[in-house]
Amino acid sequence: MELNTLQMMESYRPLNTPKAPKAGDQQALKEACKEFETILLEQMLNSMRKTINKSGLMQGGMAEDIFEDMLYEKYARKMSDSANLGLADMLYRQLSQKHTLPI
Template sequence: MKTNGIDFSTSYPVSNAYETKKQSQELENFESVLKKASEEKDDKALKKACQEFESYFINQLFKEMRRTIQPGGLIEKSQAEEIFQEMLDEEYAKNASQSNGIGLANVLYKQLKSHL
């Protein structure tokens, strides 16, 4: 997806095929909700799409922050624990974006609303 010269689909390197597919689905979902809101002049759908994008962005921040932590410790992480951590981070990101979040959803909403 390309918006105002920013191509979101190639912004960040992706570690595996599953993440690539998941990221492209999330971006396609955002793009389709955005188109639908634009066509129907629906402010609620636009606001929801902006919150979903902020949630996606916060989740990416969590992933990148976790990559900076050195593996180690007394007990090695299992694959199940890693999956649980990813799911927990997704929920944290959703909750953050539904409250005030980091403000990205509000900025996007104001910017995109002016183009409706």
């Protein structure tokens, strides 16, 4: 893939020069903020889950652990989608404050 002169000059711009956001950049930023909120919720739920003592009556082994991880991931995604925690919105506002995105 060849780069034309304009593309090469664009890549050598100083790091502190803001770059105008493209149409999809704002949507990508929103999605990244939402994904961060989901990951944070999942970590919180996993930490809470570790505090629960298992009775030992029914142990599903590694399969149970895998499916439980998947379940808590879905819980985190559902909480992020439905609960209005505001973390993703706050991150989005902070990161898009100047209406420019970093290079």
